[in-house]
Amino acid sequence: MLEGLIPRLRVGTVYDIDLDLLQDKGYKGIITDLDNTLVGAKDPLANPKLEAWLEEVKRRGFKLVIVSNNNEHRVAHFATPLDIQYVHAARKPALKAFHKALRLMELKPEETIVVGDQMLTDVLGGNRMGMFTILVQPIAIQDEGWTTRINRRIERIVTARLRRTGKWHEED
Ligand SMILES: [Mg+2]
Numbered sequence: 001m002l003e004g005l006i007p008r009l010r011v012g013t014v015y016d017i018d019l020d021l022l023q024d025k026g027y028k029g030i031i032t033d034l035d036n037t038l039v040g041a042k043d044p045l046a047n048p049k050l051e052a053w054l055e056e057v058k059r060r061g062f063k064l065v066i067v068s069n070n071n072e073h074r075v076a077h078f079a080t081p082l083d084i085q086y087v088h089a090a091r092k093p094a095l096k097a098f099h100k101a102l103r104l105m106e107l108k109p110e111e112t113i114v115v116g117d118q119m120l121t122d123v124l125g126g127n128r129m130g131m132f133t134i135l136v137q138p139i140a141i142q143d144e145g146w147t148t149r150i151n152r153r154i155e156r157i158v159t160a161r162l163r164r165t166g167k168w169h170e171e172d
Contacts, residue, residue, distance in 0.1 A: 002158055002161060002162060002167075003167070004123075004124050004127045004128060005119045005120065005123055005124055005127075005155075005158050005162075006119075006123070006127075006162065006167060006168065007119070007123045007127075007133045007134060007135035008127075008132050008133050008134065009132075009133070009134045009135070010134070010135045010136075011134060011135075011136055011137075012136065012137050013136055013137065013139075014032070014037065014038065014050075014053060014115060014136060015049070015053060016136075017115070017134060019056070019057065019060060019062075022113060022132075023060060023062075025132075026111065027062075027111055027112065027113050027132060028061070028062065028063060028105075028107055028111045028112070029062060029063040029064070029065070029102075029105040029107040029111055029112040029113070030057060030062050030063070030064050030065075030112070030113045030114075030115060031065050031066075031067050031098065031101045031112060031113070031114045031115070031126070031131070032064065032065075032066055032067070032114075032115040032116070033066075033067065033068060033092075033115060033116035033117060033118070033121075033122045034066050034068040034070060034074075034075060034078060034079075034086075035068065035070055035074075035117075036117045036118075036138040036139045036140060036141070036143075036144065036148075037115060037116050037117045037122070037136055037138075037139070038050055038066075038078075039078075039139060040139045040140030040143055041139075041140060041143040041144055041145070041148075042140065042143045043140075044074075044077060044078065045077075045078060045081065046078065046081075046082055051082065054082060054084065063104075063105040063106075063107060064084055064085070064105075065084070065085045065086060065087065065101040065104050065105055066078070066079050066084055066085070066086040066087070067086070067087045067090045067092065067097050067098065067101050068086065068087070068088055068090055069089065069090050069091060069092055069121060070088060070089075071088060071089060072088040072089065074088070075088035076088065085101075085104050085105075087100050087101055087104075092116075092121035092122060092124075092125040093120065093121050093122075093124040093125035093128065094125065095125060095128060095129060097125075098114075098125055098126070098129045098131070099129075109129045109130040109131050110130060110131070112129075112131045112132070113131060113132045113133075113134060114126030114129070114131045114132070114133045114134065115134045115136060116133075116134075116135065116136070117135065117136050117137065117138040117139070118138075118148065118151055118155070119135065119151075119155050119158065119159075120151045120154060120155065121151070122135070123135055
């Protein structure tokens with residue numbers, strides 16, 4: 001039952017994602033979380049490094065949608081200047097917002113990657129959709145709200161259990 005929480009891949013940051021490899025494997029779209037995945041939860045806008053990465057993602061022909069559980073004000077303020085489509089108040093791990101993102105990209109789940117910093121929302125939802133899930137390290141853990149803090153506690157318990165049963169492989 002905990003298997004649904006295991007990401008297919010773990011990386012430090014979005015910049016560590018091997019876009020060449022994903023392209024070679026035929027992935028065409030990226031659904032990405034916002035808070036603590038692209039920027040810290042209290043950073044209102046993208047920084048130049050992130051802007052360059054997002055440009056590179058688009059230049060390669062990947063379709064991109066931000067799917068965030070945060071409110072419209074936060075997500076629109078961040079995504080609109082970047083000209084990126086978004087789904088706000090997504091209620092991940094519920095699947096409705098993932099389906100909406102697929103419709104926006106006109107892609108199938110098996111063509112799509114999900115990137116996020118939380119196992120209980122991003123990874124669980126993406127895995128349930130049959131998408132390729134990538135877990136990043138949260139950018140600014142000190143800025144997280146209380147629901148995320150609870151999720152982090154559950155994440156620690158889950159990873160400890162997965163480690164004991166040999167299902168959570170340590171990073172190289
Ligand atoms: Mg997040």
